[in-house]
Amino acid sequence: MVPIGHYIFLSVALLAIGIVGIVTRRNVIIILMSIELILNAVNINLVAFSRLVGSVEGQIFAIFIITDAAAEAAVGLGIIIAFFRNRETVLADEMDILKW
Amino acid sequence: MTPQLVIFLVLAAIAIAGAVNVILQRHPIHSAISLISVMIALAGLFLLLESEFIAVVQIIVYAGAIMVLFVFVIMLLNAGAEERTNMSRMARYAGVPLAIFLLIELAYQIGAAALSMTPQPLAEDVTRRLSMLLFQDFVFPFELTSILILIAILGALVLAQRGESVPAKGGPKTIT
Amino acid sequence: MFPPRQDVLRLMPEIILSLSGILLMLIEPFLSGARRTLIVTLAALGSGLALVSTIYPATLPGTAFSGLLRIDGFSVFVHVVVEAVAFLVIIGSADYLDREKIQHGEYYALVLFATVGMCVMAGAAELMTAFVGLETSSISTYILAGYRRDVPRSNESAMKYFLLGSFATAFFLYGIALLYGATGTTQLARMTFPTTPGRERLLDLGLGLMLVGLAFKIAAAPFQLWTPDVYEGAPTPVTALMASGPKAAAFALLLRILATVGAAGTFWFWALWVSAALTMFVGNLAAIAQSNVKRMLAYSSISHAGYILVALAAAAASDQVELGVAAVLYYLAVYALMKLGAFIFVSQLGGESERHMEIDDFRGLAVRQPVAAACFALFLLSLLGLPVTSGFLGKFYIFNAALASRLIWLAVLLAINTVIAAFYYLRVIVVMYMRQPNQTWPPAPMPWAVTFVLSIAAAGTFYLGLFPGRVMALATQAALSLPGR
Numbered sequence: 001m002v003p004i005g006h007y008i009f010l011s012v013a014l015l016a017i018g019i020v021g022i023v024t025r026r027n028v029i030i031i032l033m034s035i036e037l038i039l040n041a042v043n044i045n046l047v048a049f050s051r052l053v054g055s056v057e058g059q060i061f062a063i064f065i066i067t068d069a070a071a072e073a074a075v076g077l078g079i080i081i082a083f084f085r086n087r088e089t090v091l092a093d094e095m096d097i098l099k100w
Numbered sequence: 101m102t103p104q105l106v107i108f109l110v111l112a113a114i115a116i117a118g119a120v121n122v123i124l125q126r127h128p129i130h131s132a133i134s135l136i137s138v139m140i141a142l143a144g145l146f147l148l149l150e151s152e153f154i155a156v157v158q159i160i161v162y163a164g165a166i167m168v169l170f171v172f173v174i175m176l177l178n179a180g181a182e183e184r185t186n187m188s189r190m191a192r193y194a195g196v197p198l199a200i201f202l203l204i205e206l207a208y209q210i211g212a213a214a215l216s217m218t219p220q221p222l223a224e225d226v227t228r229r230l231s232m233l234l235f236q237d238f239v240f241p242f243e244l245t246s247i248l249i250l251i252a253i254l255g256a257l258v259l260a261q262r263g264e265s266v267p268a269k270g271g272p273k274t275i276t
Numbered sequence: 277m278f279p280p281r282q283d284v285l286r287l288m289p290e291i292i293l294s295l296s297g298i299l300l301m302l303i304e305p306f307l308s309g310a311r312r313t314l315i316v317t318l319a320a321l322g323s324g325l326a327l328v329s330t331i332y333p334a335t336l337p338g339t340a341f342s343g344l345l346r347i348d349g350f351s352v353f354v355h356v357v358v359e360a361v362a363f364l365v366i367i368g369s370a371d372y373l374d375r376e377k378i379q380h381g382e383y384y385a386l387v388l389f390a391t392v393g394m395c396v397m398a399g400a401a402e403l404m405t406a407f408v409g410l411e412t413s414s415i416s417t418y419i420l421a422g423y424r425r426d427v428p429r430s431n432e433s434a435m436k437y438f439l440l441g442s443f444a445t446a447f448f449l450y451g452i453a454l455l456y457g458a459t460g461t462t463q464l465a466r467m468t469f470p471t472t473p474g475r476e477r478l479l480d481l482g483l484g485l486m487l488v489g490l491a492f493k494i495a496a497a498p499f500q501l502w503t504p505d506v507y508e509g510a511p512t513p514v515t516a517l518m519a520s521g522p523k524a525a526a527f528a529l530l531l532r533i534l535a536t537v538g539a540a541g542t543f544w545f546w547a548l549w550v551s552a553a554l555t556m557f558v559g560n561l562a563a564i565a566q567s568n569v570k571r572m573l574a575y576s577s578i579s580h581a582g583y584i585l586v587a588l589a590a591a592a593a594s595d596q597v598e599l600g601v602a603a604v605l606y607y608l609a610v611y612a613l614m615k616l617g618a619f620i621f622v623s624q625l626g627g628e629s630e631r632h633m634e635i636d637d638f639r640g641l642a643v644r645q646p647v648a649a650a651c652f653a654l655f656l657l658s659l660l661g662l663p664v665t666s667g668f669l670g671k672f673y674i675f676n677a678a679l680a681s682r683l684i685w686l687a688v689l690l691a692i693n694t695v696i697a698a699f700y701y702l703r704v705i706v707v708m709y710m711r712q713p714n715q716t717w718p719p720a721p722m723p724w725a726v727t728f729v730l731s732i733a734a735a736g737t738f739y740l741g742l743f744p745g746r747v748m749a750l751a752t753q754a755a756l757s758l759p760g761r
Contacts, residue, residue, distance in 0.1 A: 055461070
């Protein structure tokens, strides 16, 4: 069996990559994908921990997270479409009507 | 090196390479395809953890439905590649405190992971136990999720519908 | 398998809210013409009924759904606050939506669904349930922020809210995953505390990430930067909702987590201390510089989150946890009413497309609309914390809790901030009462629905300011019902 620590390490790596993506990219679609990366990192953690502690609660949680990711993606992409329709851009730093 | 460890390393390498590619690619469509490869690699890892159900859901819902939605929207908007990649404003404001936090976090995690924790064997059929728990003990959040999905449908409807109250300037905009 | 009858009764408010939301969506296609009244009436009825039906959970305390929900005085108190907010926001939105020509059933359905999520957050005794509740409330609010889909400001507000909100949720989730790894369960009551150092570290880390996620949601410094933009760009009635309801629910969840997982550690206490101090100063100092009243109120809501954090720090520092928790709950009720009233007033005064939000537009309002101006002045004075208003008593309880926990410095900072805040609140009042009215722009008269909401909020502000006894007793009871460690 692969030690659980390995999975946790992979999860942290994905979390770090996701955060770097969120703070460095300007295209909101890619920012959204980076958020999906973090959610995937959470899922690895949950499933790995569910093996570690020997309960399936973690896997149930993973199912909820996948469902939530679907809902979030649908709404997020809806917001992106509405934004694009008015502004013709998907770049985060062109969101400048309201001062940051 | 057990065969499982080899499989783990290969899949983890694919996942990390794919994830790095997601944030490096200039064009969103390339990022989306990299993200799909990450998800498939993760599904393999879930199989390795003997969590077949999650592995299947990962492929069907994540890679199959969510990513198709992404690809569809990218195609619809036909958003081009970014020219410059300087830090966004969000980077400065939200990112800096979080980046510091993350560094501390990473250091901690590696320490924690070093305590090679070994998984416990699962005797029973996991998927069976999963379904029992999901429809008995966790039936409340399960039902609440249906409201969540309803909200998502409403949201897509409300946000992406073409405006009817204000006529679009000069007819429908061509998306370029 | 059908859940036991008792559990269904305990869940009555949530069931009524969800069903009325679904009903609204179902009947909307069949309505045309003079449909507005019916939709608003139905939505208001739904939230009002939910408010009344809170009597069921109030009389049936206990855990429901195999320990996922905990119905106690605490959850009932927060239920009442968020349901009252939903009721008032629904009535207060009707005229705004008419004016902007976006009067649809979906808006009300989303407000009702968001309230379901907040109610669940208040009663969650398990982290999965808390998470689904949090997302139900957050995702509906993202959509509501972008509800004026043809207006770039609203798009931008929704986009920023969505990106930072999902980022915060992802952190929150990562924290839960680590907590699960450390304790082996997601049920707050069943968590056993790890003894091995590796797992202890996971627990601390998980708790930290969860707190970061929630700090985003309550707009605590240094995670508050999204607030002014999002509040300014969203439709004003939605801002009224965002500033009062979800914030109360997020504080409730924070309290539940801290109470069970334990904030006794000195690190968490100092994190709360620093965040409270920072949040107060950041909010108040930035508010002074604003000329747009809506944006000023947004900054002021950041500073109020700081005041509530003072009470939280007080609860974390002392043995008498209930003193701090009761102060948090009382302030949440007080704050929800006055903030909601202020934003609803601004939403009406702003006129078409929210054009009149500058402080200059408020000139001489006392002559033009004496009653409404008096209400607004009352809300501002209460936000400032003048005696007789509820804001004073709310601050007094926070002070009291801080002093009881010997947080002298935090109490001093709170006092300094109240003085700073006086600048910008009084400036608006001076402009309304002492300047000549603006000749070119006569504000439209207040519709009855808005007047109704304003008078309820004003009456509540007076009631909580003059007769705190009953509500404070309930808040103390609620604080005592919170399961400790």
